Amino acid sequence: MKPMLSAKPPSRKERVTFRLMILLGLISMFFFWERMLDEGTQSHSLLYGLLMVALGFSCLKILHEWYHYFSITVPKAPASTQVYTVDIFTTFCAGEPYEMIVETLTAIQDISYPHTTYLCDEADDPYLKKVCHQLGVHHITRTEKNDAKAGNINNALKQSSGDLCVILDPDHVPFSHFLDPIVPHFNDPQIGYVQIVQAYKNHDDSLIAKGAAQQTYQFYGPMMMTMNRYGTVPAIGANCTFRRSALESIGGHAAGLAEDMHTSMQLHAKGWKSVYVPAVLARGLVPSTLSAYYKQQLKWSRGVFELLVSTYPRLFKQFTWQQKLHYGVIPLHYASGFVYLINFAIPILALLFGLSPVHIDFAHFGLIALPFISAVILIRHFAQWWVMEDQERGFHVVGGLLMIGTWWVFIVGFVYTIIRKKVPYIPTPKDNREADNWRLNIPNLVVIGLSMVACTYGLYRDWNPYNLIMANFAGLNACILGFTILASREQQFGRVVNHFPWLAELTSSLKTLKINFWLVRRRIYTAVRSTASLLTISLLSWITYISYLGENENWLPSPTNQFRLDPVLSQKLRTISRLFDQEQSTQPVPFTIAPLSITWGNISKSVVPFASLDSIYQLGSIPMITWTPIVNKSDVANPQRATAIVESVLRGDYDADLRRFSQQIIALKRPICLSLVPDIDMNTASFEAKTFRDYWQYVHDYFTRQGVYNAIWVWDLGKANRLNTYFPGKSYVDWISVTNFSAGLSSKLPYRPIDQHPLFRSRIPIVFISSGTISSANNRSEGSVTALTASKSNYPAMNSYLIVHQPGPHKSEAPKSAEIPKLMLLAQPYTDSTSVKPKNFVGSPIGVSYKKGQNWTKSLQAFTQKELMADFEAMKQVGLNTIRRYGPTIYDYNILKAAQSSGLKIQYSYWIPELVNFRQDQARLTTLSQQILSSVNDLKEKETIVSWHLGNAILQKLSQQYAKPELLYQQDAYLSWLRKLVIAIKQIDPARPVTVDVEVNETLAQTIEILHRVIPEIDSYGLLVEGQMTVDQRRIIRQTRLPYFFSSISVSSYAEFRSLKTPVFFPTGRMSNWLTKLVLTALGIIGAGISFPFCSCVSSEREYPYSIHSPR
Template sequence: MKNNIKEPNKAEERTIKLLIVLGLFSILNFLFFFFQPDSWGNLLLFALLMITMLYSLVKKLYMWYNYSNISVPETPELEKEFSVDILTTYFPGEPYQMIITTLEAINRITYPHTAYLCDEANDPFLKKFCEDNGIVHVTRNNRKDAKAGNINNALRKAASGDICVVLDPDHIPEPDFLDEIVPHFSDPEIGFVQIVQAYYNTKETLVARGAAEQTFQFYGPMMMTLNSYGTVNAIGANCVFRRKALDSIGGHSPGLCEDMHTAMNLYSKGWKAVYVPKILAQGLAPSNLTSYFKQQLKWSRGTFDLLFKVYPKLYKDFTVRQKIHFAVLPLHYLSGVICLINFLIPIVSLLFSTTPWNGNIIDFALVLLPVIMSSLLIRTYIQKWVIDKKERGFHVIGGLLQINTWWIYILGLFYTLIDRKIPYLPTPKENEFATNLRIVVPNLVIAILSILAIIIGLRRDLTPFSIVMAGFALFNALIMFFGIYLAVKATNQNNLLKENLQKSTLRSLQNIRSGSLNIANVLFNITRKAALPLLLAAVIFAVGFKQKHDYLRWKNVYPSYLDKMNSSFLGIYHPPEDTGLVNISEIGTIEIDQNVDFDVISFYLGWNDEEMDQFPFKLMDSITEMNALPLITWEPWPSRTDDQNILQTIANGGYDPYIRQFAKNLATYDRPVFLRFAHEFDNPQYPWFKSTPGFPAEFKSAWKRLHRILKEEAANKVMMVWNPWRAEGMRNFYPGDEFVDWIGVTLLNYGPLHSNGQYYSFKELYQNFHDKLFWFTRKPVMLAEFGSVDIDGRQDEWLKEAARQLSKEFEEVKAVVMFNSAYDNNIPAGRFYKEEYIDWTTDSLGIFKSFQQGYPPVNEPTEMIGQKSRISLGQDSIKGVIYKKGLDWRDNYYVVTRKTFKKDLKLMKELGINTIQFTGGNIYDYNILKYSEDAGIKVIYQFGLPEDPNFLEDEAALNDLKQDVFEKLEDLAEFRNLKAISFDFQLEEYFNKPLLFAQRDGYLRWLKNTLIEIRANYPQLPVVLNLKLNSETRNLISEIDPKLPVDSYGLIVNENSKAEEVVDIVESGEIPVFLSSVSPKLIRELPANLDKSKIVFENWQDERKSNRLSFDGLLDFEGRKKSRFTAARSIWNPSEKPTEDLTVRILKPAIPLLTGEKLVYKAYLFHNNNWISGNKIPNDYKFEWSLIKNDIFGNPMALRKLGTGISVEVSIPEDYYRYQLLLTAVPPDYNHVSRTFSTLNMHLNP
């Protein structure tokens, strides 16, 4: 491709311009995002970051501007012969061989010319060489104006040709050097012609390679575009001038950048220039850091001098393009200042625990992606017009070399500002590659400062943002060390590879290099062809994903529901006669015949309080031997003829002795058992049904009493199955999730025996249950009576379709119990059936084999640990709070920086808090532990359950989990404020029964082994086990305490718990129990004499995650005190009464709402015994409005700030019933903020 550059065709021009347009859009999109005030961090650092980013973007835009109009001039016909002078220079100390090689090459140029050596030394050897070779030797007795003065001296004394060529002494011209250049002077307006400045020593050192890389883009597409703009730069080497043009400006212009100065003067006189993109001469690139720094110092000092002194004088004489070019080009050397800022930002951020920007990292990546892609793809596409294929690439070494030159550029700027000449740096002698190491001292300082900042900063403040800053600081340090590496010169000229590797290895390396270049070339061609669609795709993806991300955070935010894990079950009810009991032997035969294994065996027991000792132990033992679980349908048939309100009697305690004995029998069985009590309670065919309005309440009261007695008698493995008859109205009978384990559904397909004679599919029969259950429970569903009659021969068809629909559409159904009875005399009323019993039996039970999973194998029970001694949590009181701030940090709006946490600690001390409890394994562990220790606040470190807990898995995985605990304990050992460690025992949040029982057993075994080892290694460290307070908690503690070396139990008490439940368990016995998560409101409701010395409040600050909000903190989202804060203080300081909330309400429009309509909502304040609004509210009251989005169950998910003031205009959203307004009132004598919530709509009565 060398010397065969063609300008872009029309299609390529369009592509370049479209790429640039997409790049401009990407930059504008980024700027709009980045400068949002909400994301500003430290203002000084943000201002510095803004400067560096704007500089980088302006530089990028300038490059694109210089890519947008590439042109390659055609060589015109040579209309006349021009006399040509070729001048090169010599300075004392430069190698003889270098200058002789150049002079000999000049003599080989075929176009007629006269050669001149401008010798500053009047060297006898060179003078003799010139005489011998027909070269004019010119010298002078002063060195005024340096190189420019030397050339002008020759122009005045000797040279008189029409054309003047200036060659650097290291540049070797080709014989046809002038053939491509001179014809352009046929145009009398052309003042100079510039060609490519190329280098032949790029493989000599990394410095030479890097210096050359910095020119590849410039001498390729950029200079070709400057050709179109009339702003071609004159370069000191290989520039060809019209003598008349030089004379018009008084000769070659002086200065450190004499070439650029000369071009500026020529343009100001109206001369034009041409760039010929051909390599007609090659020279030497700086081969070591000293010579490179010397060159860059001259150029930076020279260009700044031109910008400040010459540019203003010539400004009026330039074209618009020239004004832009000569104003922006020198700013390249401002990169030194920019690099210094980029070095200092992470250093200062780390040392002072601050950040310049606090926005969302994901959003930042999304808006930055198109900018990066546009930069890479435009650069890749435009590299078709570099001079040589070998010049393609990302030019990493050139970029690193430029960054390492930062202080040289700053020095050039500084010398310009104080108008000081640059210091002299000697030119390296021939074959001398040594570098003065003092010139990399500034780089070493930056590297050391960056490393120290990382060490100090991360120990001072460990957050995602500080880690990012540490990454930048490390990157900067590595770049600086690379510069030091360049200085010590362990590169190609040392021949390290050739001298230390075998030839075969060198050949292999060469082959790898060659293959890599081929692959890179193929990838380049592919990328170049796909640049436009790739960039378009990147822009669409990034913008679309960003919008989606924003959309998900508000309009389409999804709640995160934890789907509990279940086992699935296949069961059967198969009675030998109409008794309700089953024949185990026959069921075993069915299993063999139909190749199934039943996990559940169902049978029915009637209510019989007169024969309390009759219990089917033998039948249940037989079920156990089949590795199945019993499903007891316990039917409360009235045993006394006068008891027509049996459920009310149960609720009032009339059957307590019978229920208690039944519960004791179930406790003795001590295996999971399903208990389906009073099934189809809403079915008028059963005597326990009542049609009175109060019946739902009676049923729920009876159910809860039964549930309480079961727990009191330690029947802990009973699973209550709540089984309505109809979907309509069933919610009224639901006693609550705490009292129900499974939902039972009677799902029998009567076919033509349906009361209306119509045939129904499974989906038609079940869909209504599915839809209505969704709104009030997530409990697993059991088809407790399931089957289809075979009257019309469609039984198999119906069952197969049911199986398909169950697997595809109704994932909540986890158990199918086949009603395989031939003795059902419940024939639908009004339907004719000739037989005495309906036959539900089927030979197609295998259709539902996918439900076979069953209860996990029973392991040996966890043994008691014998006598144990407890480690006290200390004599001091625990005045604690759970610190959830930053938990799940990737999904959390809070960043727990050093500054933030120390502010929280100050408020905690004000409140009297002496203990923090938090769940570890978080990136903020270090900050919380370190600064709480500094503040004198103790820590209870909680080991949370794994994200997907499974304590029935292989031992290796459980050992890894245990190892993680001990690794963390080693880290915790350095903190003296560790009061205790705690473990979470809330497996009920992850599993449904009966899988919960098996997982608890597995967790107990793992926990026992782990805690025994902890006790052996950390004998003075108290261990706490946290459990949620519910109806099972007392029994659960009694069951597990003898098996675990646990010192105290923490109760997690939700706000809906009753005070008597808390009192009951706290005062229940010798096992130490304290409230490890409780609200101030509930504490205030407890009896005054109850021990409150150890209390941990449930949350320090309201939580805000990407899809969940909580309002249970002592502080609000902004970190301000709420009434909960003052209530907590009054609990520990009874003399301080809690501050009451302001009485504030939201006045809503009394009209029906329409989506998209804008309505005004007003604050209403109760002030001086009057309700006031509008301008009557004193000005010193502040009001803040936010819109809360809830999920379909009313749980808050997302928040959007609407503004401040006594009123707010709200655009009514779709599904407005799922939104709430939050009004926060800040009183003038701020003690705490007050808040009120309201729906958007007013409930209007018809």
């Protein structure tokens, strides 16, 4: 006797868990539909409507499935208190295999429970008469062959008398204990029939057989178990045991193509109850060829739709509400054929006509759809605890693909119902033979062909991400239908395999791999089922977070605006925050500064102590020249002498000395701190505040004009009341120093006015300089860290902190690695290479930075070729001849094609991200360079491209992230990377200019000087003018001698440069269409009566480009 496979009822914990998962699934479905039904989501009304129908139907099927998971019930087997007479009927039709029916009859006779067996032979076959005689089976036939299978069964009912009647299909072989778990349920006189599992023994015969079997696993498992609770268990035609009196009450077995469902409806309408016993007590055959499967599905589709339109309305009032829902919804399973057709049609129509069903942010849609899809998968996997066998667990991909490939059969069944066309009742073929079935594949081949044509045409006409998504859907549909076609040719492929030994060996290896993969999948499925509830809760938390974030985009705290004072050497420079992090470590070593005092007398003698400075650098320290406005030490007590020196400096008397000194500073090629007035409280006693500021600014500006790049200008704070009057300005100071801080910062009082000052909330680092050294952990803990901890809590508004220590008398040899490194490119002098003649633009570009579709994943609307061409034509009408486009992007194909067609030129641009550590992120920089160079190589033959542009003023923006001295090393590393990139671009395409962005501010002249000195291959500089141009910006621009163009400037600010025919790119999105049009018309750039639609193409003024390169 084979062991009986049966399902166990869920425990209370499992039931609660399952219901919680379903509840969470409903919540995820709600969020999904909330987004899909949003007013702004709809695009093309027809496609949107079709999409909503398809999604709505799919969600109804999911709800139907979850409804049948909510109350999984396994009926308790009653005690066997009554003996029933049992008749077992099986049928035979001409053409069915003899060996199949003989096997079934033999197995029936082996059933242990007393019974009588009847073969209902429609063919009156002599051979089977003999077999029946040998086995002791009653052989009956009929002459009036009406009502197909139902009529055959009813004929047998008339010739039998058993209390119970078992209907077995001829391919279902029962086990010997078949009746034992069934019969006791009839002790309840209200039970009209008992249904058991339909299990199959040939599911591995072919892909068709596997797919057909997989479609039944969930239904015969947890779904039918739940029907026990709802009173909706249907008769499935095979393996069903009826009470004779129940059948007689409805006039015998009901007729029709779906005679089993019809019989269920009649019995339930009469008030009979049904029971589902989840036990495998017999195994049958599932269709293993496409023709057999299609015949079965057509018969069921036509039969079920017939019941929906004829029997269901007539019996509706006699059903319970659960039965009304059940019998009204079950037939709609076959309406999925229309939904699959819609799914095929949407991408085809979208590609052929350039339409989009929805306006949606695909990234946000993915965040909302992913939890819903995951919930569906997790709930289904959790339900698989209650399938019959382990092999029935999994994703059932083959079954799903096969069902989609049956779409047209379902539709034919519906159409036949509408036109009242009869379908003959033909038993599902049970053999494994199939003639040529190409005609059955014609509908799928037509859809595949249309999908491929739509993909080719749609992408050729308009290559955009929305069309690519639709093309992926169309391609996926083609692959699904292609699978059905390939599965239908499995037998033919088998013959080919047998003909080629190498192919047979490959197939054998694949089968072995498949077996191993099956074992791995089993473990994965078990893990998923075991953690399904936890995963579902996590998903709900995720969608709740995403939804809340979407509605409250500003709920997160604003990021702090702090500098990164990254170390020049890992053990020598430390931010205060890093020192706090290491407070428990053994010995953090802050870097030191070494003060060297000079006077203006030393300057006159051009005395720079190079030997001393080199030794300081070798020890890992940075020298700080404290520069007192006296001639010699005897002048310290003479404030008037200091005032005279300051006035002499302002008159230019010391210019020659300053020139020599500045060149010596440059020659150091390392950072050096300069403090013009080391003790402001003492040395400014006789200075007017304006005189002091002018003095500081004069020296600073002179050094800047001489190209001093490595100076760190340190302004000593002194008393707080001098902060407003003596401070020379943020652009003239790199550090603000606080000396001997350990005695004061532990208290709020000494520096409380400073804490409230805007400078302490600016980007200027506050540098605390202590005298003496930290020579032991004890001194450290008692000294600097205590004071710094206090300062951090007492002065939270300070943005940046840096601790430096002046060296004491103890000296030690520092390791070689501690030496402060030299700057390479910033220190590079002019060479002959700087005489490279820059290439000018062809013509005089007047254009816009065209950003439509730049960040397409965040765009709600499809950016089509039609819209693109309309924009380009509008640009031509207003007199623009060039666009700037950041790339590479998915729209490059469209942009280049449209530009060539319309006659516009393109400045092809690449965005350089500023949030990069140019000293450490070598892998990222290498990837960025490779992407840019690969793009240049791919596009160099495009005639519409007039130049290559590198966007973002990195050299200047680094000062917003780093303070000196790290800033100097970051700029040096950036220049090194940029020079290699520009030279490589020139090698790939020597004909086109290469341009770089720079910001128009007080550092413009020095920035361009450095770039031209280090990278003379740069042909022109793109000036970025933020907002309305100021008087100072005009002056700075007019003093620029190297080739430049306006990379970003407002239309009104460009007015006075119009006569110079300076090339310009206007930023789109910064002003309204009417204002842009008004100003351009006034300037004579465009004519009146011209529309300007492309100005509103983006909402952000920042040019965020593509891929990984955009700062986020």
